[in-house]
Amino acid sequence: MARITAGIGCSHIPVLGFAHDHGRTEEPAFKPAFEGFDWTRSWMREEARPDVVILVYNDHASAFDMKIIPTFAIGCGELFSPADEGFGPRPVPPVIGHPDLAWHIAQSLILDEFDMTIINEMAVDHGLTVPLTMMFGAVDAWPCKVIPLAVNVVTYPPPSGNRCWSLGEAIARAVESYDEDLNVQIWGTGGMSHQLQGPRAGLINREWDNRFLDGLVGEGQDLRNIPHIEYLRETGSEGIEMVMWLIMRGALGARTQVRHRHYHVPVSNTALGHIVLEPSPIASMAAASLESTQ
Structure with a gap:
């Protein structure tokens, strides 16, 4: 069966795409x-090249505008082209989807x-293409298929952290019920603390961000209960994007272990966060033991 083998959290700061595309990464x-x-x-x-990535991100008025605001949208098509965000499409490959798995997940979730x-x-x-660039660099074609999963964190009300975590759990169930042997990763993107406008423009909260990263590791589920107002107060108006990381975390099961972690400020006027998680072998063994006794 298909299996989720890892989860990745990653900021999707647009200037990183600009720096990469213009050969400025060594500056x-x-x-x-x-x-x-x-x-x-x-x-x-x-070690870990996936067959498919379920990439959780938010659209920035490229595919959706105020005419339609889906809370959760899953891309079931065969190909997704880079958007023109005002300066022409990024010079990156088109995203190749996995319609069979995507439709299976959609049916299971509904x-x-x-x-x-x-x-x-x-x-x-850039919400989707920048993380691909950060993980794979300059390539002629992305080395895996991608299922886009767009979340509304732009227009109030966004989904709660608890709902996002529960969606991750449901995605894991859907993937595990797919009968093709696939190595699947799930990425949660966006964040971390940042505010792009108003008197608090440029807000960065290192302490809060790092507590959030700490909370993604191990068995704790405290992150799923953070209210919207805390994200707004502590991490700025755009910090709510971190609820998308909770979809990734929810899909990894009861316990996680960290493989890699990176935090850097500032990038543009935001904080950059990145973490690589795997389901804990202890939790996986316990689940397998429970299944064998039933």
């Missing part, structure tokens, strides 16, 4: 940010009482 302003992904790129090449919006055609912006 002092950008080098520390990119170096924090060296471990992950090596791990992907040598029958599991999640009201998903099914998207067969949409452009994907």
Whole structure:
């Protein structure tokens, strides 16, 4: 059966795409940010290249606008082209989808009482393409198929952290019920603390961000109960994007272990966070033992 083998959390700061595309990754302003992904790129090449990535991100008015605001939307198409965000599409490969798995997940989630919006055609912006660049670098084609999962964190009300965590759990059930042998990763993107406008523009909360990263590791589930107002107060108006990381965490099961972690400020006027998690072998063995006794 298909299995989720790892989860990745990653900021999707648009200036990182600009720096990469214009050959500026070695400049002092950008080098520390990119170096924090060296471990992950090596791990992907040598140990953990996925067949499919379920990539959780938010659209920035490229595919959706105020005419339609889906809370959760899953891309079930065969191909998703880079969006023109005002300066032309990024010079990166198109995203190749996995329609069979995506439709299976959509059906499973809807029958599991999640009201998903099914998207067969949409452009994907920096929210999706920047994480792919950070993980794979410059490539002629992305080395895996990608299922986009867009979450509304732009227009109030966004989903709660608890609902996002529960969606991750439901995604894991859906993947495990798919009968093809696939190595699947799930990525939660966006964040960390940042505010782009108003008197608090440029807000960065290192302490809160790192507590959030701490909470993704191990058995704790405290993160799923953080209220919207705390994200707003402590991490700025755009910090709510971190609820998308909770979809990733919820899909990894009862306990996680960390393989790599990176935090750097500032990048542009935001904080950069990155973490690589795996389901804990102890939790996996316990679940297998429980199944064998039933």
